[in-house]
Amino acid sequence: IVEDVLTSPIFQDPETHAVMVEEGVGAVQTTPLSTLDGRLIGMFSTHWRKPHHLNIQTLNVLDVLAREASYLIEIRQREQTLKQSEEKYRNLVANAHDCIVIIDEKGKIEFANQQSEKVFGYSSEELINQPIEILLPDRVKSAHITHRAQYSSNPTAREMGAKLDLFGKRKDGTEVTVDISLSPVKTHSGTYVTAIIRDITERKEIEKERARIAKELHDEPMQVFGLVQRHLTKSIAQPCDHCWLVQNRDLL
Numbered sequence: 001i002v003e004d005v006l007t008s009p010i011f012q013d014p015e016t017h018a019v020m021v022e023e024g025v026g027a028v029q030t031t032p033l034s035t036l037d038g039r040l041i042g043m044f045s046t047h048w049r050k051p052h053h054l055n056i057q058t059l060n061v062l063d064v065l066a067r068e069a070s071y072l073i074e075i076r077q078r079e080q081t082l083k084q085s086e087e088k089y090r091n092l093v094a095n096a097h098d099c100i101v102i103i104d105e106k107g108k109i110e111f112a113n114q115q116s117e118k119v120f121g122y123s124s125e126e127l128i129n130q131p132i133e134i135l136l137p138d139r140v141k142s143a144h145i146t147h148r149a150q151y152s153s154n155p156t157a158r159e160m161g162a163k164l165d166l167f168g169k170r171k172d173g174t175e176v177t178v179d180i181s182l183s184p185v186k187t188h189s190g191t192y193v194t195a196i197i198r199d200i201t202e203r204k205e206i207e208k209e210r211a212r213i214a215k216e217l218h219d220e221p222m223q224v225f226g227l228v229q230r231h232l233t234k235s236i237a238q239p240c241d242h243c244w245l246v247q248n249r250d251l252l
Helices: 014-022 056-094 114-120 138-153 201-237
Strands: 027-034 040-048 099-103 109-112 166-169 175-187 190-199
Touching (some): 027 056, 040 056, 114 190
Antiparallel strands (some): 175 190
């Protein structure tokens, strides 16, 4: 608190003193603005044109105003931090390599990222508010509705259809082989499930090709061995005019 700027030692520096005189400031009261945890976030300053004595009532009012300003600033900063965090999260999710689909308690799609559009052929706008079964082949839709209801009664983070081949259906009706992991999130507005869907069609094709090659590599020697075995059996069954017993250690 400076009740008289002209006589206060705080403003005796010639440059500072000249500024205060030029601006017509006669008295100053300043209150630091702090968050609830004591972090300084600003200053609340009141100026008078003439020297001014502050009574206790005025100081109390200014203190209340300063605390209210601190609260509002802190709320604003938290909102900005939260907004930045949400934007960062949305950018990460939107540009993820896997499909990410968020579903509400009724099985309706709340969010679908860009990769979902690429894999399934629907735009995000087409998927919003649609049942998740829109992305499933017709033959499994009824069963999935039942499984989804069972999962909703006790949602947990887990892989979907462990050790089973799972399929999704594109907008054009073609199917895609997928891996799916589920992760529930409880909020004040209900429980949402995040489904991370990975297109493994190419991987499955590679696995099939490897299995085919391995089978051929296994079967071909066995086929050759079978032919040799049949030939030897046939030869042994036929009598021969001469037999020779050759012993040569170099041949062993």
